[in-house]
Amino acid sequence: MRAALIDTTGRLALTEHPEPTAQPGHQVIEVSSAGIGPTDLMRAKGFFGPIGAPYVPGSEGVGRLDNGQRVYFGHSKAPFGAIAERTLVAEEEIWPVPDDLPDDQLIALAISGTGALIPLEEAKIARGESVLILGATGPVGQIGAQIARLLGAGRVVAAARNRERLEAMQAAGHADAIAILGEGDDDAALKAVADGGFDVVLDIIYGPPAEAAMRATRPGARMMSIGVQAGPTVALTLRDLVFRSHVGVGTGQRPAGERRAAYGRLIDMAVTQGLTVDTRRHDFADATQAWAAQAGSPHGKIIISR
Structure with a gap:
C-alpha cells in the first residue's frame, strides 16, 4: 500500500509500505482522511526521543471498517499511522461517528x-x-x-x-x-x-x-x-x-473511555450548536507539501484526504 514514511532523519516521503493485518484487540481501517498536528511534528523532530526506525506518521483520522462502518480513530499501532491507505488501531481507540459531519470536522474536534x-x-x-x-x-x-x-x-x-x-x-x-x-x-x-x-x-x-x-x-x-x-x-x-x-491539564494521556465521552459532547456541540473549526485540506498525493505547510504555519488543522 502507499503510505507516508518518516525516516530516521525526520524527513517525510510517500512510498510503498507493508499492509497491516488484523491482530487481537485491533482492527484494520481503510483511511479516508488523516490529520496532522503539532505532536506529529514534534515526534518527527525527536522531541519524544530518538527516531529508532521509519514509521508512518499521523495520529488520528477517519475511515471505514471492513463492515463499512464510518469511524474516527487515534493512536495507530506502530509502525502504522494515519497517513496511509490503511492502518491498524486498537479497538478502544475506534469511535463510531455520525454521517452528517465531514471528515475534517470530525478530526479537528478530536485531539x-x-x-x-x-x-x-x-x-x-x-x-x-x-x-x-x-x-x-x-x-x-x-x-x-x-x-x-x-x-x-x-x-x-x-x-x-x-x-x-x-x-x-x-x-x-x-x-x-x-x-x-x-x-x-x-x-x-x-x-x-x-x-x-x-x-x-x-x-x-x-x-x-x-x-x-x-x-x-x-x-x-x-x-x-x-x-x-x-x-x-x-x-x-x-x-x-x-x-x-x-x-x-493532560488530555491525551487520559483513559480512552473518558476521551471518547468528551468527543461525544463535542460532536453534539457541532451538530446542535454550530461548533466548527478552520481546516486546510490536501490530497494524499500532496502529503509532503501538507507536512511542510503544518511545519511552516500551524494555524488551521491540516487534513490529508484520499
Whole structure:
C-alpha cells in the first residue's frame, strides 16, 4: 500500500509500505482522511526521543471498517499511522461517528477539541465570567473560544501573534476582543483588554505569554495550561499567584473511555450548536507539501484526504 514514511532523519516521503493485518484487540481501517498536528511534528523532530526506525506518521483520522462502518480513530499501532491507505488501531481507540459531519470536522474536534473542552470544563466557568484564550489562532484556540461561550462565558478574549487570524475570529463572533502578542509588552497588551481581570485562561502556549496572562487575571482566576509552544517553563512570583490557581491539564494521556465521552459532547456541540473549526485540506498525493505547510504555519488543522 502507499503510505507516508518518516525516516530516521525526520524527513517525510510517500512510498510503498507493508499492509497491516488484523491482530487481537485491533482492527484494520481503510483511511479516508488523516490529520496532522503539532505532536506529529514534534515526534518527527525527536522531541519524544530518538527516531529508532521509519514509521508512518499521523495520529488520528477517519475511515471505514471492513463492515463499512464510518469511524474516527487515534493512536495507530506502530509502525502504522494515519497517513496511509490503511492502518491498524486498537479497538478502544475506534469511535463510531455520525454521517452528517465531514471528515475534517470530525478530526479537528478530536485531539484538538478535547484539548480545549476538558480544561475548560474543569475550570468550571461561571455564567458571565471573562475567559482568555492564549494562543488562540490554532485549532485548539479556535475551538476553545467557541466552547467558552457555550459553557457560559460572558466575555471571550483571543490572544496570539497573528493579527489577521485574530481579527477573523473577532469578525466571526468567536472573540469579543483581541490582544496581539509579541509586539513589545505582552503584559500591557493583555491588561488593556482584561476589563478588570480574566477569570479563566486557557493557555495553549505557556512560557512568557503565560506569565503575562497570569498577571492580567483577577483573584479567583484559574489558568489551565495544556501546551508549551512558547516555552517549557514560566517564572511567577507568589504575588502573581495569590488567590489564583494554575493547573497543568493532560488530555491525551487520559483513559480512552473518558476521551471518547468528551468527543461525544463535542460532536453534539457541532451538530446542535454550530461548533466548527478552520481546516486546510490536501490530497494524499500532496502529503509532503501538507507536512511542510503544518511545519511552516500551524494555524488551521491540516487534513490529508484520499
